[in-house]
Structures are given as C-alpha cells and as structure tokens.
Amino acid sequence: MPMPTKTVYLETFGCQMNELDSELIAGSLSALGYRFTGQSEQADIVLFNTCSVRERAEQKVWSRLGALKTRKKSHPDLVVGVLGCMAERDGVDLIHRMPVVDVMCGPAELDKLPELIDNAVRTKASLAGSSPEIAIRKSASQIALQGNSSRRSGTLAAAQDSLESLDLSRMVSPIDTNTARSSYVRITRGCNKFCTYCVVPHTRGAEIHRPPTHIIDECKRLVDSGVIEITLLGQTVNHYRYEHDSAVSIDGVLQPQKGRTYKGSHNRDAFAGAQTTTFADLLYQIHEQVPGIERLRFLTSYPRDFGDDVLQVIRDCPRICRYIHVPAQTGSNRLLKMMNRGYTIEEYDEFIDRVRAYLHQPEIGRPLMLSGDIIVGFPTETDEDHDATKRMLERSRYKNCFIFKYSPRPGTVAYDKIPDDIDDKIKRARNNELLVMQTEISDSIASEQVGKSFKVLVEGISRREHRKRGTEIKAGSGMVGITIDGQSARAPVAVLDESEITGTVQLSGRTDGDLIVFFDVPASEANDLVGTIRDVRVNHADRLALHGSL
Numbered sequence: 001m002p003m004p005t006k007t008v009y010l011e012t013f014g015c016q017m018n019e020l021d022s023e024l025i026a027g028s029l030s031a032l033g034y035r036f037t038g039q040s041e042q043a044d045i046v047l048f049n050t051c052s053v054r055e056r057a058e059q060k061v062w063s064r065l066g067a068l069k070t071r072k073k074s075h076p077d078l079v080v081g082v083l084g085c086m087a088e089r090d091g092v093d094l095i096h097r098m099p100v101v102d103v104m105c106g107p108a109e110l111d112k113l114p115e116l117i118d119n120a121v122r123t124k125a126s127l128a129g130s131s132p133e134i135a136i137r138k139s140a141s142q143i144a145l146q147g148n149s150s151r152r153s154g155t156l157a158a159a160q161d162s163l164e165s166l167d168l169s170r171m172v173s174p175i176d177t178n179t180a181r182s183s184y185v186r187i188t189r190g191c192n193k194f195c196t197y198c199v200v201p202h203t204r205g206a207e208i209h210r211p212p213t214h215i216i217d218e219c220k221r222l223v224d225s226g227v228i229e230i231t232l233l234g235q236t237v238n239h240y241r242y243e244h245d246s247a248v249s250i251d252g253v254l255q256p257q258k259g260r261t262y263k264g265s266h267n268r269d270a271f272a273g274a275q276t277t278t279f280a281d282l283l284y285q286i287h288e289q290v291p292g293i294e295r296l297r298f299l300t301s302y303p304r305d306f307g308d309d310v311l312q313v314i315r316d317c318p319r320i321c322r323y324i325h326v327p328a329q330t331g332s333n334r335l336l337k338m339m340n341r342g343y344t345i346e347e348y349d350e351f352i353d354r355v356r357a358y359l360h361q362p363e364i365g366r367p368l369m370l371s372g373d374i375i376v377g378f379p380t381e382t383d384e385d386h387d388a389t390k391r392m393l394e395r396s397r398y399k400n401c402f403i404f405k406y407s408p409r410p411g412t413v414a415y416d417k418i419p420d421d422i423d424d425k426i427k428r429a430r431n432n433e434l435l436v437m438q439t440e441i442s443d444s445i446a447s448e449q450v451g452k453s454f455k456v457l458v459e460g461i462s463r464r465e466h467r468k469r470g471t472e473i474k475a476g477s478g479m480v481g482i483t484i485d486g487q488s489a490r491a492p493v494a495v496l497d498e499s500e501i502t503g504t505v506q507l508s509g510r511t512d513g514d515l516i517v518f519f520d521v522p523a524s525e526a527n528d529l530v531g532t533i534r535d536v537r538v539n540h541a542d543r544l545a546l547h548g549s550l
C-alpha cells in the first residue's frame with residue numbers, strides 16, 4: 001500500500017481538535033512513507049484540515065482551493081484533499097463547486113484517510129496518458145468521498161470504533177530538543193449540546209467518550225517520549241463519563257463492580273470497583289498514574305454540569321493547572337435562552353464564584369486564571385443585551401477572552417429560524433468595545449503578577465528574538481511541514497544553532513495559569529532551558545505579557 005516518496009502539505013484551520021487530528025494524520029501518513037513539506041508548491045498531495053465554525057474559516061479554505069486551480073492544470077496528478085468539518089458539511093456540493101478536490105474526508109472517518117489518499121494517487125497514476133478531459137471525468141467518478149458523522153451513520157458503537165482507531169494509531173516518537181514537550185490527548189469527540197448557532201454537533205457528531213485505559217496509556221506513551229504537559233481535549237470536556245461493562249480492569253486485573261464514590265484524592269484505591277469513570281475520576285487517575293506529566297490541562301469546559309468533585313480534584317492535585325476555559329457566550333438571559341445554552345447568567349456567575357472559592361490561591365503562588373468566548377451580534381441582540389454582556393465580562397475577569405461576531409451557519413437552528421438581523425457595523429462596534437474592555441482587564445491581571453514568582457514551562461526562543469536575529473522558527477521534528485493557518489505549527493519552540501550562540505536571548509514560556517512570560521538568559525544556557533520548568537520572577541508587565549528573570 002505505501003506510495004513512498006510522495007510529499008504532503010497539510011494545513012490546519014480552526015480549533016485544537018483539528019490540530020490534534022492533523023498531528024495524528026501526519027503520524028500515520030509518515031509511517032507509510034509519505035514525507036511532509038511546509039511549502040504547498042513542493043507537494044504532490046495538498047491537504048486542508050478545515051473548520052466550519054465561522055464563515056471566515058471556510059472562506060480561507062475556498063480561496064486556498066481556488067489558488068490550486070492553475071497548479072492543477074500544469075500538474076494534473078496533484079492530489080487535493082479537504083478534511084474535517086467542511087468535508088462533512090458540504091459533502092458532494094464541495095466537489096461540484098471545486099472540482100480540484102480529489103479526496104474528502106469528514107472528521108469521523110479520518111482513520112480511513114491513508115486508504116483514500118492511496119486510492120486517489122493510484123487512480124491518477126492509472127490515468128496518466130489519457131486525454132485531460134477523460135482523466136478528469138474518470139477521476140471524479142473515483143473520488144473517495146467520505147462524510148458520515150455518527151449522528152447519521154449506523155450505530156453509535158460503530159462510530160465509536162472508527163473514531164477510536166485514529167487516536168489509537170497515534171505514532172509517538174522520542175522528542176528531540178527542537179520539539180515542544182506539550183501534547184493534546186482527546187478524551188471526548190463530538191457534542192450533544194446543540195447550541196442554536198453551532199455547527200459542531202452536526203459536523204463532529206454525537207458525544208463519544210474514550211475508554212479511560214486508552215487515555216491513560218496514551219498519556220504514558222507521550223510521557224515516555226519526553227512530553228511533560230498534556231492538554232485533554234473535548235468540546236465539553238467536563239461531560240466526560242465512561243460507563244464500564246460488567247467488570248472493570250484496574251492495573252490489568254479484572255475487578256468485580258461495587259458501585260463508586262469519589263473518596264478523596266489521596267486514596268489510591270478511590271476508584272476500585274467503579275462502574276462509571278467521571279471527569280473528576282479521569283483527572284485524578286491520570287494525575288496519579290502518570291507522574292511524569294508535570295502539567296495537566298483540559299479544554300473546553302461547559303459552564304453547567306461542573307461538579308465540586310472536579311474542583312476538589314484540581315485543588316488537591318498539584319500538577320493540574322489552575323486554568324479554566326469556560327465560555328459564557330453572552331451576558332443576556334434572553335439570548336442565552338435563544339442560544340439554547342441551558343443556563344442563566346446568574347448560574348454562570350455562581351459557577352465562576354464557586355471555581356474562584358475552590359481554586360484561587362494567589363498566596364501559594366497559584367492564582368486561578370479563567371478565559372472565555374463571547375459571540376456578539378447574535379440575532380435580535382439589543383443594546384441592553386450587549387450591556388449585560390459587558391457587565392458579565394467585567395465580573396468574570398478573564399485572563400483572556402475570544403470575541404466572535406455571530407456568523408450564521410447553514411444547518412443550524414439559528415440559521416433556519418432566526419434571521420441574521422444585526423448589521424455588520426454594529427457587530428464590529430460591539431466586538432471592538434468588548435476587546436478594549438478585555439485588554440484593560442488582561443493588563444490589570446498582568447500587573448497584579450509583578451513581584452511574584454511562577455513556575456514557567458520554557459517553550460523556546462521568543463518570536464521577538466527571532467525577528468531581532470532574523471532567524472527562522474523551526475517547527476518540532478514530529479510536526480515538520482504541518483502548518484496552522486499558514487504558520488509553522490508549534491512555534492515558537494526552537495533552539496539555537498551553534499553559530500547563533502552569542503550574547504543574550506529572550507525566551508518565552510507559560511505559567512500554570514497560561515500567562516505568557518518573557519525572560520532573558522545568556523545564549524549559552526538557552527538550549528538547556530527549553531522544555532524544562534523553571535522559577536521565574538516577574539519584574540514588570542507590559543500589555544498582555546509578563547517580563548521576568550530566572
């Protein structure tokens with residue numbers, strides 16, 4: 001099956017879930033002999049892993065595909081693939097609109113991608129020499145179209161197996177000093193919330209939770225290869241819940257079931273006999289069973305169904321980060337209802353207060369950092385609704401907040417039932433107003449950190465230092481040639497070449513609460529610091545960044 005020496009360009013759009021999918025795809029294609037390049041022009045196979053959450057992300061992909069038309073005329077054997085949410089959402093329409101596309105593969109079918117690409121490459125090879133028109137017609141009929149989310153296809157169990165095989169196939173290779181020591185691990189796929197604006201439940205399908213043993217094994221393998229920070233991924237990560245079959249396996253020994261309660265995080269047998277592994281259980285088990293993880297994070301939390309058990313585990317486990325991304329979307333109860341978010345703003349506030357009460361401990365150097373997402377200009381949004389969002393933003397005091405203009409997405413309830421009636425000018429003005437407010441809040445949180453010391457995971461040479469030196473940011477070895485929105489993935493991880501070791505360099509790293517810290521070190525020490533956790537004292541804050549010294 002392998003078609004060695006073929007070169008692949010893989011560009012990723014959208015969320016961390018897509019970044020992880022791209023990493024897994026790249027791993028499985030590399031193992032089959034494909035090589036990767038960061039330059040689309042050098043590739044025999046161009047793949048876009050796409051996002052449909054907002055129209056803008058889709059437009060970028062359309063324009064990339066448009067740009068490939070000329071190239072395809074001169075290189076008819078070029079294979080073009082659209083992966084991820086756009087493949088799922090647009091299906092055959094996408095090929096009609098964009099005949100350059102040879103392969104489509106929805107997010108639920110990515111384990112079959114190597115086969116699809118191989119088919120496409122072979123089809124092209126067998127058509128070499130035919131007249132271009134025949135070749136195009138024939139190859140169009142050979143298109144290996146895949147797009148079938150678990151909501152539409154057969155049983156949830158079948159979907160579960162197919163999805164699991166991609167994560168299970170993960171290639172873990174030992175990390176060299178050039179590489180980030182940070183990895184994503186999926187715990188849940190899909191989403192069942194059906195917020196009325198959101199396309200994710202339609203493209204990624206029903207919520208499916210991975211078995212805890214698979215998750216823990218993956219974490220162990222990553223740690224063995226040199227990873228020290230793991231971020232667990234799910235659309236609603238705190239909904240994680242795994243129902244075990246008739247017996248559970250603990251350390252490989254089958255245990256009779258006895259029902260479960262969380263008995264405190266210092267009890268190693270806390271989960272013996274468990275029938276269900278909850279998110280709190282999972283966090284605790286990973287923390288205890290994989291001590292090599294120096295930092296454990298998770299994304300994204302849903303503001304409902306977040307029990308005190310999870311907060312207790314985070315509080316009691318020193319290596320779980322005090323950082324929670326928990327989008328409110330709006331401060332208006334009327335709009336929360338129209339969005340089908342399932343909570344009121346009072347409930348959201350209560351949640352934030354509860355999280356702070358449990359986790360905000362600046363006196364032991366562990367301030368809690370929150371971040372959020374907001375949608376402005378949701379249909380019918382009034383000035384009063386917008387004011388309510390401003391007050392919510394003030395109260396929440398996020399470290400940072402992603403603010404989006406509402407983008408109507410075909411297939412969603414809001415698209416079908418509620419006209420997009422807010423003028424783009426108003427959307428933009430409200431967006432800017434919130435951005436200005438958030439910048440002030442972020443600044444003030446940064447200033448509060450001056451004079452304090454933090455454990456900082458040193459990620460590499462800062463972007464500013466690269467600009468100053470005119471050096472290139474080198475991507476990590478496992479990720480060479482994968483780009484995210486056109487930029488090298490995993491930047492700014494990099495070390496200095498022998499010839500570059502002069503003077504001092506600025507390194508960048510992150511605190512447990514995900515604050516970015518810059519600090520200068522002698523160039524001769526830089527390479528040894530990258531990928532380690534160090535104590536950094538913050539000397540001053542300038543706009544959203546902290547500056548310190550070792």
Ligand code: 5AD
Nearest residue numbers: 197198327373374375404405406407
């Ligand atoms: N328009 C604008 N923003 C959206 N998001 C999701 N769907 C839309 C949409 N149709 C935002 C939400 C979500 C984030 C990932 O993207 O804020 O939390």
Ligand code: SF4
Nearest residue numbers: 191193194195198200
């Ligand atoms: Fe979309 Fe809502 Fe699910 Fe988040 S929780 S992925 S916004 S449907």
